[in-house]
Amino acid sequence: MLTRVLFSLLPLLLSANLWATSFTVSDIRLEGLQRVSASPVFAALTVRVGDTIDSQGVRDNIQDLFATGFFSNVQMAREGNVLIVILQERPAIKSIEIDGNKAMKTEQLEEVLSDNDISEGEILQRQKLQGIARELERSYIAQARYGASVEAKVIELPNNMVDIEVLIDEGKSAKIRHINFVGNEIFSDKELINLFELTTAKWTTIFSSNDQYAKEKLTGDIERLESFYLDQGYLDFSVVSTQVSISPNRRDVYITMNLNEGDIYTVSKVDVGGDPVLPESSVRRLILLREGDTYSQAKLDATSQYITTLLGNAGYTNAEVEGLTEKNEEEKTVELTFFVDPSKRVYVRRIGFSGNTKTSDEVIRREMRQMESSSASNARIEQGKVRLERLGYFKQVNVDTRDVPGSDDLIDVDYVVEEQPSGSISASVGYAQYSGINLGVSVSQNNWLGTGKQVSFGVNKNSYTTSYNLGYTDPYYTPDGVSRGFNAFYNTRDTENFAIANYSVDTFGLGVRFGYPISEISRLNFGLTFEHQTLTTGAYTPQEIRRSPYLHDFAQLNYVNRSDLFNSPSGEYALPTFAIEDSMLYDGEEGFIDKYGHAFNTGKFNLGWSRFTLNRGILATRGSSQNLRIDITAPGSDMQYYKVFYDAQAFKPITKDFVLRFKTSLGYGDGYGSMDELPFFENFYSGGFGSVRGFEKSTLGPRGTFSREYETASSGWQDLNGNGVFDSGEGLGSAYILCDDATPTIVGGVFSTCESGKLTHRSEGTSATRDNAIGGNVQMEFSTELILPIPFVEDSRSMQLSAFVDAGNSFSTYCRDTQANCFTPSLNHLSSSYGIGFTWISGMGPMTFSYALPINQSQFDRTEEFQFTFGAGF
Numbered sequence: 117m118l119t120r121v122l123f124s125l126l127p128l129l130l131s132a133n134l135w136a137t138s139f140t141v142s143d144i145r146l147e148g149l150q151r152v153s154a155s156p157v158f159a160a161l162t163v164r165v166g167d168t169i170d171s172q173g174v175r176d177n178i179q180d181l182f183a184t185g186f187f188s189n190v191q192m193a194r195e196g197n198v199l200i201v202i203l204q205e206r207p208a209i210k211s212i213e214i215d216g217n218k219a220m221k222t223e224q225l226e227e228v229l230s231d232n233d234i235s236e237g238e239i240l241q242r243q244k245l246q247g248i249a250r251e252l253e254r255s256y257i258a259q260a261r262y263g264a265s266v267e268a269k270v271i272e273l274p275n276n277m278v279d280i281e282v283l284i285d286e287g288k289s290a291k292i293r294h295i296n297f298v299g300n301e302i303f304s305d306k307e308l309i310n311l312f313e314l315t316t317a318k319w320t321t322i323f324s325s326n327d328q329y330a331k332e333k334l335t336g337d338i339e340r341l342e343s344f345y346l347d348q349g350y351l352d353f354s355v356v357s358t359q360v361s362i363s364p365n366r367r368d369v370y371i372t373m374n375l376n377e378g379d380i381y382t383v384s385k386v387d388v389g390g391d392p393v394l395p396e397s398s399v400r401r402l403i404l405l406r407e408g409d410t411y412s413q414a415k416l417d418a419t420s421q422y423i424t425t426l427l428g429n430a431g432y433t434n435a436e437v438e439g440l441t442e443k444n445e446e447e448k449t450v451e452l453t454f455f456v457d458p459s460k461r462v463y464v465r466r467i468g469f470s471g472n473t474k475t476s477d478e479v480i481r482r483e484m485r486q487m488e489s490s491s492a493s494n495a496r497i498e499q500g501k502v503r504l505e506r507l508g509y510f511k512q513v514n515v516d517t518r519d520v521p522g523s524d525d526l527i528d529v530d531y532v533v534e535e536q537p538s539g540s541i542s543a544s545v546g547y548a549q550y551s552g553i554n555l556g557v558s559v560s561q562n563n564w565l566g567t568g569k570q571v572s573f574g575v576n577k578n579s580y581t582t583s584y585n586l587g588y589t590d591p592y593y594t595p596d597g598v599s600r601g602f603n604a605f606y607n608t609r610d611t612e613n614f615a616i617a618n619y620s621v622d623t624f625g626l627g628v629r630f631g632y633p634i635s636e637i638s639r640l641n642f643g644l645t646f647e648h649q650t651l652t653t654g655a656y657t658p659q660e661i662r663r664s665p666y667l668h669d670f671a672q673l674n675y676v677n678r679s680d681l682f683n684s685p686s687g688e689y690a691l692p693t694f695a696i697e698d699s700m701l702y703d704g705e706e707g708f709i710d711k712y713g714h715a716f717n718t719g720k721f722n723l724g725w726s727r728f729t730l731n732r733g734i735l736a737t738r739g740s741s742q743n744l745r746i747d748i749t750a751p752g753s754d755m756q757y758y759k760v761f762y763d764a765q766a767f768k769p770i771t772k773d774f775v776l777r778f779k780t781s782l783g784y785g786d787g788y789g790s791m792d793e794l795p796f797f798e799n800f801y802s803g804g805f806g807s808v809r810g811f812e813k814s815t816l817g818p819r820g821t822f823s824r825e826y827e828t829a830s831s832g833w834q835d836l837n838g839n840g841v842f843d844s845g846e847g848l849g850s851a852y853i854l855c856d857d858a859t860p861t862i863v864g865g866v867f868s869t870c871e872s873g874k875l876t877h878r879s880e881g882t883s884a885t886r887d888n889a890i891g892g893n894v895q896m897e898f899s900t901e902l903i904l905p906i907p908f909v910e911d912s913r914s915m916q917l918s919a920f921v922d923a924g925n926s927f928s929t930y931c932r933d934t935q936a937n938c939f940t941p942s943l944n945h946l947s948s949s950y951g952i953g954f955t956w957i958s959g960m961g962p963m964t965f966s967y968a969l970p971i972n973q974s975q976f977d978r979t980e981e982f983q984f985t986f987g988a989g990f
Contacts, residue, residue: 138170142197150276151208152186152239157201160184169199185241206239207278216284219259225282228252240270240278249282256286260328262366263287289328292316293368299356299375302348311344312337314371329360329369338373345377346413351443351450352378381411384449389440390456392423394430399423403454411450416441419454427458431491433517433527434459460525462492471533472566475509479568482592483507485636486529492517497529499636504533508733509563511536511913536734536914536957568592570601583607591631599631601643609797611654617820617890618654619661621797623647629722641724641745651714651797658820658890660932661796662707674831675700675852678876681829682857690832693851700854700875702824705932708796712755719750730767734957735916737775737903740766757794759785773905777918781807783895786929793930799891800926802947805983807897808924810949810968812978817926818938819976820890824877827853827868852876889926889976894941897924901953914957922968923948937976948972951981 141163146154160180163169169177174192181190181203189204212235214225229235232248249266256264264287271279292314297305309315314333338355345353356374363369383405392399402422404415416439427435435458442451467488469480483503486496497515504513512534520526560572570589576582589601603626610620629643653662674693681691724745730736741764748758765779785794804813831851855870868876901918909915923946931938939945951968965984973979 138168138173139194139197140168141165141199144199144201145195146201146203148203148205150205152203152205156184156186157181157203161201163199185244186239205276206241207272207276209234209236209238209240210273210277210279211236212280212282214282214284217286219261219286219289220255225252229282234280240280242270245270245280252282252284258330258332260290260330260369261287262290262362288367290362290367290369291327292329292371294370296370296372297375298372300377302350302377308341308344311340313340329371334358334360334371341373343413346411347415349380349382349410349412350378351381351411351441352376352445354378379448381443381448381450383407383409383411383452384444384447385451387451387453388456389453391458392456393427393432393458399426399454399456402426405452411441416452423454423456425494427456428492428494429496431461431463431493432458433462433492433494462525462527464488464490464492465520465526465528467529467531469531469533472535474535474566475533475563475568476566479509479563479566480504480531480533482568482595492527492529500531502731503636504531505731506728506733507563507568509536509568510534581607581609589629593630597633599629601629601631603627603629611888616801616814617658617661617796617888618656619797620652620654622650622652637729638725638727641722641726643722645720645722647716647718647720649716649718649797651709653709653714656823656825656888657707658888659704659707659823659934660820660890662709662823663704664702664707664821664823675854675875676829676831677856678853678870679857681853691830691851693831693849694854696852696875700873702871702874702877708793712791712795716754718753718755720747720753721750722747732913735913735955736767738767738769740764751789755795756789756791757785757787757798759783759794759798767903775903777899777901777903779899779901781895781897781924785893794893796890799893800895801889801891802895802897802924802926803978804980805964805966805985808922808947808949809920809953809966809983810922810951810970810979810981811947811973812980814891815889815978816924816947817892818890818928818931819936820888821932821934827876827878829853890935892926892928892938894927894929895924896927896941896943896946898922898946899924916955918953919951920953920966920968921948921950921971923972937974945974946972947974947977 143165144158144161144163146157149157160183161177162180163173163177178190178192181187181201186206187203188206191202193200193202212226212229214222217225226235228251229248232244233239233241234245234248245268249268252266253264256266263285265285267283269281269283271281273279293316295305295309295312295314295316297308300308314329314337315327338358341355342353354376356376358374359372361370361372384407386403386405386407388396388399388403402419404419404422405412420437420439423437424435427437435456437457438455440453440455442453444450464486465488467481467484467486469477472480484500485503486493486500497517501513501515504510510533514532516530516532518528518530520528559574560570562570564571568591570587570591572585572587574583574585583605584607585603585605587601587603589599591597591599593600605627606624608620608622611618625645625647627643627645629641631639631641633639657664673696675696676691676693722745724743726744727740727742729739730741731738743761743763745761746758747761749756760783762782763780765777768776768778770776783800785798785800787793787795800817801814802808802816803811804815807813808816828850831849853868853876855872855874855876857870857872868878870876899920899922901920904917904919906912906915906917925939925946927941927945928935928938929940931940948971949968950971951966953964953966955962955964963984965982967982969981970977970979
């Protein structure tokens with residue numbers, strides 16, 4: 117053991133005269149390495165086997181090894197011609213703990229440490245560690261936490277290991293107490309402070325950091341201040357100096373800015389220089405400043421951008437336009453020159469797509485308006501991006517252009533898309549007071565198997581509707597964008613337990629439709645549908661559908677006299693029965709079924725026009741859309757009527773975060789030829805989602821006229837066994853009661869109306885259906901929404917929060933005197949509500965919620981404050 121120690125110390129004992137002479141290195145041996153590999157050591161050494169080394173070379177190599185930061189001690193020894201490098205490694209980091217941080221996340225701090233090679237398993241470099249601590253303190257100071265301190269402790273462990281503890285005292289954020297302007301005479305302090313992002317501390321800044329001083333924010337505010345003055349013509353404006361003062365307790369910040377406003381400059385001359393390429397008259401039309409105008413930096417920059425865009429659309433995508441100013445300080449005028457450098461005309465070599473994991477390249481490529489091998493156009497390239505966004509297949513679309521290496525007149529265009537669910541499987545299970553249990557399943561896919569074709573299938577069932585539908589649309593039936601679609605359907609609707617007029621209708625049919633593009637944003641649509649419909653009335657069908665009084669299908673068409681009924685002897689008897697005649701019925705206007713029957717075969721043409729400039733197909737925030745459609749039945753059909761629909765919406769941004777949305781839906785229908793009214797089952801209904809929120813679905817508008825319920829009585833029985841009691845099989849029948857004695861009498865425990873020579877009907881039930889909506893042939897609906905920013909959500913492209921005011925109603929141009937809540941079209945009779953809504957295109961599918969309260973309503977309107985829809989996406 118002693119021998120080994122002496123041997124290891126021998127190089128150190130001889131170090132005094134070891135390097136007296138240089139020698140040629142025959143080998144290099146490393147000693148002391150544990151965790152550090154030999155590679156970085158040899159990389160740091162400048163001496164190699166075969167080199168000659170002297171004392172100066174030893175010193176230089178020792179310094180180089182220290183510079184790696186891996187070693188706390190480095191020595192060199194010689195054994196013959198072998199160079200021995202003796203190394204003592206710095207300790208390795210076993211663990212890192214961070215404590216006291218709240219304003220900055222632990223993950224952020226760990227990332228800063230890791231970027232500087234301070235992480236578990238790495239070699240400790242104390243100088244770097246202390247430097248990082250100071251850097252973190254500066255980060256807190258940038259957040260106006262001037263009292264923050266960061267201390268990094270190193271705890272020694274066995275086996276040359278250490279633990280690191282980063283102790284943070286974040287301190288309190290300093291608040292801006294006052295912002296003072298000196299030298300401003302034209303504009304007040306209030307006008308200038310409104311330009312700033314930074315502001316003084318007040319209750320409105322509780323949820324923001326705008327009252328905390330940050331150098332970057334102040335720099336941005338100064339730039340906004342300079343832009344404001346330049347836009348007003350103050351070409352000599354400058355911020356002379358800026359002082360930022362901090363109170364002794366480091367809690368308050370005071371900002372003072374010294375301004376030099378200068379004078380207003382007017383434009384004395386406007387010229388175009390360089391090589392405009394295009395006719396100068398075309399370029400000059402884009403210039404926003406004219407001689408005599410007050411100078412505006414914003415208009416100068418906008419003009420340069422407009423001219424650049426014009427050249428870019430003509431293929432000069434690398435064009436540069438610079439607005440030059442020449443001031444005349446004596447006359448306070450400025451001459452403007454827009455210098456144009458078009459560069460070379462650029463052509464597109466290749467257009468590529470990425471991110472479309474499901475959608476085929478063909479579906480994306482057919483939306484392009486920029487073609488390969490043609491001159492590049494910024495407008496056409498951007499138009500391709502917009503068209504992809506409008507498809508609704510993608511959550512986000514980005515486009516980038518790249519120069520082709522080795523060529524100054526070719527570019528490649530790359531579109532990067534992020535796909536989102538473009539279809540849905542919607543299922544609903546619920547219960548409502550008026551519709552009972554609701555079950556439904558529908559499948560729709562707007563991008564079937566990535567082909568861009570639309571396929572849908574739905575089955576829905578509740579207490580009043582059963583429907584089956586199948587649809588298919590190919591938006592590119594022809595290469596130039598003509599679409600073709602088919603649909604087949606079967607629907608049954610029974611409204612007996614719903615809040616609309618009592619009837620049922622069975623419908624089945626087939627349809628074909630085509631769409632033709634007439635411009636980039638407009639289409640014509642036309643189609644033909646064949647339908648067969650069968651109507652069935654219920655017990656309380658309004659008189660607008662079927663005249664009342666009328667005879668129920670289950671009743672015998674005979675009557676008994678009222679006097680016979682009350683004067684019949686007890687025991688064995690039989691009332692005489694007689695056939696009903698029309699004169700015994702109460703007079704009333706004929707209903708739709710009385711006039712036109714209950715079964716119809718109809719051919720229906722439809723023609724539509726649409727215009728679409730929305731920025732996205734789902735949850736748009738800019739642009740507008742309009743849809744106009746006319747449906748008319750073909751001559752010779754069992755029904756002859758037409759309907760006109762108009763839907764429109766427009767989005768108008770009012771600030772960066774707030775957008776106004778205006779929406780309207782209008783409809784009108786009527787009969788023609790042999791039909792003098794719109795069929796009641798084609799009426800417009802208002803209320804509910806997509807209409808007037810806060811009211812039950814389809815419950816606004818005219819009510820049906822109640823139907824009468826006739827009184828019936830036993831027409832007689834024969835006591836065959838003589839027991840004085842009616843037994844089964846003894847022939848009890850029923851018949852209507854004819855009033856031959858007008859004396860008021862209670863029949864069957866219910867007060868009945870008796871008019872001589874007429875059938876008796878019960879008074880109860882006459883208002884049972886007055887609250888059931890029957891719809892109208894006119895619809896007017898309006899909505900205004902304020903789309904709001906969503907707190908604490910960074911990416912809100914799949915969410916939308918809005919405050920809204922809805923108004924609307926259904927009206928009729930042929931109201932009967934007996935109808936309730938029936939009005940001709942009038943803004944005075946619009947039902948309205950206000951509330952808040954939220955839509956989320958989640959991974960599970962689209963979800964929409966609303967909470968609304970009525971503003972104006974009639975006594976018949978049914979409210980429903982909370983409403984929601986849900987669908988599962990795939």
